[in-house]
Each structure stands twice: as structure tokens, then as C-alpha cells.
Amino acid sequence: MLCPEVWNFSPPKHSSTFSTGDWKTSDDIKSVAKKRYFNHLVSVVLPDTVIVPQNLIESLSNDCDYYRVSNFPITAFINSLFLGKFIRSGQFTALTIGTRVDCDDCIAVTPTGHLVLSLLKQSYEELGLDGKPSAFCRMKKRATRYLVSIDLKTINPESKKYERIHSALSNFQSEHVFDMILAWDPPLGQEKICPSSIAAFFEKLNINITQCSPKFTQRRVNNIKVPIVKWKNDDVGCEPEDVLEWLGAFSLGVDLGEEEENESIFSMEHTVMCGQTAHLKGKGFYTPSRIIKFLENLEVYIANRKFPWAAVFVAGFEDAPVSPGLREHRRYGAFGDNSYTFLLHPEGKYIISTLEASQKLLKH
Structure with missing residues (x-):
């Protein structure tokens, strides 16, 4: 039997940031996407959505060969x-x-x-x-x-x-x-x-x-409670970190404990019931230009909608030699895919979360 201390590893180091603003008046969202060159996965969650516009689907599938x-x-x-x-x-x-x-x-x-x-x-x-x-x-x-x-x-x-x-x-x-x-x-x-x-x-x-061609899939979940996002400190809602965890669980098809007798760790305190929530996922090779084109189509769509929010998660290739901004990238002992998430509100509010591999040397 191995000594327990042999497996007492600390979590991989990473850099996590959150920022807020107005996507209708700034280019911050596009700037984040522009600096991340090698994207492997795009996951989109659209609450209270029955029909997804065809241009959103095509900008993650047919237009991304x-x-x-x-x-x-x-x-x-x-x-x-x-x-x-x-x-x-x-x-x-x-x-x-x-x-x-x-x-x-x-x-x-x-x-x-x-x-x-x-x-x-x-x-x-x-x-x-x-x-x-x-x-x-x-x-x-x-x-x-x-x-x-x-x-x-x-x-x-x-x-x-x-x-x-x-x-x-x-x-x-x-x-x-x-x-x-x-x-x-x-x-x-x-x-x-x-x-x-x-x-x-x-x-x-x-x-x-x-x-x-990218491998594109979509699914629908009916009658689900989605979290209300706390966009500002004085808002009533769920913290962005908790919303991101919920999004990850939802995207993976985890049981979110919608029934009262089956409450899960992902149950949110502040929620709103949505009749149908759409989940789009594309896996392939997405360039920054194609991510930005999708975001532009998404902004046009949500500007005319009245739903709680839209979420976009993008993950890069773990073994790309370049990190955002032409920095050197490493995978070993670090969070490797340099992912980011956008939470967008129809009125223009946004939350950007980035997760990047640490640039610090490993300790021996």
C-alpha cells in the first residue's frame, strides 16, 4: 500500500478572472475571443428558447469546415x-x-x-x-x-x-x-x-x-429552473461562480434535482422556470474569426428576446504551444485548455469569466 502522502497533490494552478460591462457599447467580448487562437469546443445554453435561429446553428456547423x-x-x-x-x-x-x-x-x-x-x-x-x-x-x-x-x-x-x-x-x-x-x-x-x-x-x-466538419449536436430540456444571475453586487441572484458550475452540470447532462425530493448540490437559491432550454455544442477547430461571427449573430438574436440570459463556453486545445496573447503554453501540471465563458443579458449586461494555465514555474 502506498503512503497517503504520496498522493497528496495540490490542485493544478490556474488564473481565473471575472469582468463585467455592456456588450452593446464595448468590444471586450470580441477582444477576449480574438486573443484565443485555437478553439476546440463551443457550448451554448439558451434558456426559454424553442426554435434556435438557423444562422446560429450554421455558424457552429456548416460554416466552420x-x-x-x-x-x-x-x-x-x-x-x-x-x-x-x-x-x-x-x-x-x-x-x-x-x-x-x-x-x-x-x-x-x-x-x-x-x-x-x-x-x-x-x-x-x-x-x-x-x-x-x-x-x-x-x-x-x-x-x-x-x-x-x-x-x-x-x-x-x-x-x-x-x-x-x-x-x-x-x-x-x-x-x-x-x-x-x-x-x-x-x-x-x-x-x-x-x-x-x-x-x-x-x-x-x-x-x-x-x-x-465540426461535430455539432443540440438538445432541449423542458420545464427546467435556470439560475437568476447576479449581474451587480446589489442585485438579487446567484453568484457568477455558482452559475458557471450550474452551466457545466447542465451541459454534461447532470441531474440538477428539479424535483423537491431530489435536490442536488447544483440547486440554485434564485431561479426562474423556463419552458424549454436549448443546448448547442460544437466540437472541431474554431478560429477566432468564426467565434466572433457566431457572437455577432447571437447578439442580434438576444437583443430582441426577453429571456434571463444566454451563455457561451469556449475551450481551447490543451496541447497548443501558444496561450492567449502569443504567450508560451504548457499543459503539464496546469489547467490546459484556456477556456472562457460569456454570460449575456438582452439589455446589454455581460459577465466574462476566463480560466488560463498558470505561467508560474512548478515547485519541486
Whole structure:
């Protein structure tokens, strides 16, 4: 039998924030979504909703196709035509899959145009490009992981720097292969350009690319008591933290103890009865632009409704090498998916909750 102290682990460290405001007069909500590049899951709860508008459903399903490439040649990211058509025009997003950010090599391209390589020491030395030790390595001179960041928007294909990067990536990809998912969003005002243009481009380079669609589901729950949100300190209602717990339980289909004889730990003190509550869930690869498009459609919908609130929960990929704001990301010993939740009221009030992995070093 193991000593109990062996399993006396402290909870993973994370950073949790709450903020409030008016979504009709500020861009805070869109700003939060814009900084989180790699989104895997979107969960939406709409109380007192019988029919969900089709544009909300499509903006989480049909309009969110992405692509998967096995053994992706990373030199394609610095192809001169690719840089001009998809990096400097619109927003391109890519991420390795099947890799673990705490023990494998990981690569990502952010919508801001940064190619980020998070590499183990041996891979970093094989690459031969300038980088920096991981912020999560205590002894920088003995670092086991390194980060290399290349700004694709400013690189000049006719420069010696470009030639050096191209040569390094060419040699590197001969020994290292990656499976990637990717998506491209056309520039604002040019939505008539098909996002599938990125697939056609890679096919011309003889790269085998597969189209993927999010896994979208929806369900309805009848005659359920939903919590009344305490938007301000002097309001009567449930604390935002308790509402978030209730939302998590509802989204997972937990028994919320609606019957008096079956009261659960998720029963709220202040509630309102709703005839039907809709739950939408999409799993796939959602870029910031697509999240923002969904939020814009949602704001139009709820502005003309008279229900208690609408809730949107978004979770990222645990093994993305980049955290919000181009910071380095780590999964081991931390909350990994960098999630956030929006609570929106038809009158304009909002509550934003963010949960991010800690940037502090682990204690030994």
C-alpha cells in the first residue's frame, strides 16, 4: 500500500478572472475571443428558447469546415505564394495534432501570422534556427525545450534570412513529420471568397488534404429552473461562480434535482422556470474569426428576446504551444485548455469569466 502522502497533490494552478460591462457599447467580448487562437469546443445554453435561429446553428456547423493534412511539409508555410495569398490576406490558423506540448515537438501558425515551433532540445539543435529556452525550464542553460517564432507577415522571400529559414525547415522536415489541422478566413469585406481556397492551393502543391466538419449536436430540456444571475453586487441572484458550475452540470447532462425530493448540490437559491432550454455544442477547430461571427449573430438574436440570459463556453486545445496573447503554453501540471465563458443579458449586461494555465514555474 502506498503512503497517503504520496498522493497528496495540490490542485493544478490556474488564473481565473471575472469582468463585467455592456456588450452593446464595448468590444471586450470580441477582444477576449480574438486573443484565443485555437478553439476546440463551443457550448451554448439558451434558456426559454424553442426554435434556435438557423444562422446560429450554421455558424457552429456548416460554416466552420477545416482541413487535416498528414505528414505536412512545413516549408509550405513559407512558400512565397502562400505568404501573399493567405498570410498577408485574411487569417490563417494551423496546429499540430496528435502531439503533446509537454513531451513532443509542436507547431502552430497563429492568425497574427506567427509560425511557432515548440521543440525538444534535440529537435531544436537539428533545426538550427535562433530561439529561446522555454519559460518553464528552471535552468535555462540546461533547458529541455525551446521556442522558435517566425513572423511570416514581415519575412521577405528575397532576403538571405528567408533563404536560411527555408533551408533549415527543409532539412528539418526530412527527419520530422507532423499531422496538422488548418483553416483560413478571408479578409473582412471579402467574404465571397471561399475559405476552401486554402485546400485548392495545397492540392496544387500535391499535398493530400482532407476536409473536416465540426461535430455539432443540440438538445432541449423542458420545464427546467435556470439560475437568476447576479449581474451587480446589489442585485438579487446567484453568484457568477455558482452559475458557471450550474452551466457545466447542465451541459454534461447532470441531474440538477428539479424535483423537491431530489435536490442536488447544483440547486440554485434564485431561479426562474423556463419552458424549454436549448443546448448547442460544437466540437472541431474554431478560429477566432468564426467565434466572433457566431457572437455577432447571437447578439442580434438576444437583443430582441426577453429571456434571463444566454451563455457561451469556449475551450481551447490543451496541447497548443501558444496561450492567449502569443504567450508560451504548457499543459503539464496546469489547467490546459484556456477556456472562457460569456454570460449575456438582452439589455446589454455581460459577465466574462476566463480560466488560463498558470505561467508560474512548478515547485519541486
